[in-house]
Amino acid sequence: MKISFRKSDSFLKPISGVVYDLPVSVNLSVWWNFGSLLGLCLGVQLVSGIFLAMHYSPGLDVAFSSVIHIVRDVNGGWLLRSIHANGASFFFICVYFHVGRGIYYGSYQMVHVWGSGVVMLFVLMGIAFMGYVLPWGQMSYWGATVITNMVTAIPYIGKDILHWLWGGYTVSNPTLVRFYVFHFLLPFILVVLVMVHIVVLHDAGSNNPLGLEGMGDKVPFHIYYSMKDVFGFSVMVGALLFVCLLSPDIFLESENFNPANPLVTPVHIQPEWYFLFAYAILRSIPNKGGGVLALVLSVAGLLLLPLLTSNCSGCLSSSMNPLNQIMFWGFVGVFLILTWIGMCPVESPFTMIGQISTFLYFLFLIVYPISVSSKVGGM
Structure with missing residues (x-):
């Protein structure tokens, strides 16, 4: 039997006109923190990306030098770029832990929640791929060439789609501009998908380590789990700053520090x-x-x-x-x-x-x- 709280319960306190009455299982572990950490990562990437977009120039002749300009000449630009570049790696670390937790504890049994999450993963991968192209280094150019060529595997219309993506017959200036536009717009679409994901999650209810539906032992989300999320945010921000300040290039490909050269193919793409x-x-x-x-x-x-x-409703x-x-x-x-x-x-x-x-x-x-x-x- 599914158990919920009445708003008359003593521990539900109105704060600024809002009642935090979301019932959450009492036995959720730290693995349930990665959902909120993903929200933090998305916020960090959005804010840092908007500021980087103010200084970035999408053009074959200026893209690589504009990144150098951001790092060397813009006040705090080196930190901003490092947060955005390394933040992507932290984003995917949290994503893989989040997906792994969903598989391990059977959260995939909530079909709509799981399906919306997989769609978000596809969109996130597309955003990350296009962002990898924007610095216009050697690996950016050749990675874009290899990955975009995969659409030619689509029968009949593959080459037409490829030429549309490229804006021509090779990876060139129109390709870079289009990837820049898509990289800027898709995160806002991802925000909408996140909102849908949260609504569906709250409608279905969160899973728990035992996988039991309608557990009687539940507590309000605030203040029990909101404080755990705040602690998780502190650890995440501390780890990100640690990487950005002490080893900012640990997740970056060394070949991408060279400007894109269509005449020189990297040894290993x-x-x-x-x-x-x-x-x-x-x-x-x-x-x-x-x-x-x-x-x-x-x-x-x-x-x-x-x-x-099949037949797993309410199973362990x-x-x-x-x-x-x-x-x-x-x-x-x-x-x-x-x-x-x-x-x-x-x-x-x-x-x-x-x-x-x-x-x-x-x-x-x-x-x-x-x-x-x-x-x-x-x-």
Whole structure:
């Protein structure tokens, strides 16, 4: 039975005309903090991005030098650029922890919440990719060339879409301007999606470590969990400033400190670290169309989790089963191996390791929810 609070309860205090009456399970752990941390990351990226946009110039001849200008000549520009660049890495760290928690504790069983989250992940990846192109360094140019060429795998209209993206017949000035416009506009669309995600989440109710629906032991969100979020914000901001002040280039690709040169191909083209797992899956498929399809399914495949999980309403969290725990941590290991393979050259034995890891990655997305359903059916 689902339990909610009455507004007449003694612990619901009106503050500035608002009653904090959201009932939340009493046993939520620190892993539930990453949702609010993602909101903080989005806010930091929006604010820092708007200020950077005031000084950035999207043009082949001036893009790279405008970034140098921001770092050297703008007051506090070096810190602003470092916060925005490293903030993207912190954003994806929180995203992967958030998704991992959802898989481990069975939050994917809330179909609408999970589906809206996957859509947001796609939009976020698009924003990050276009932002990676804007500095117009060597890896920016060649990364844009390689990734945009993937749309040619679409039958019949692939080349037309590619030429529209490029604004011509190669990655050039119109490409950079379009990516700049999309990189500026899409975050506001992401904000709308976040609002939808929160509304759907509050309608469905938050999950808990036991996975039990309608637990009787609940507390109001404020002040119990709002204070935990404030503590999480402090840790996140401290960690981000620590990186930006002491090691601002730790997440950046060294090749991208060279201006883009279409006549010189880098020895090893690779995206940012948070895309390496998908890039390794792309390279593991020898066929171009199959590789692009596997790349898309590496994220879209998350939608299979609730679809393949049946008769799980109100069931225990999958984390309560040792076999499912082994499968989950094996999946985490495969994810890390794919991230490592994405940095390695396309040669033996890395190719074989990548193909095996790709197989295990998709096998988990199919077997894990079925395993959860079968365990519940046997209870």
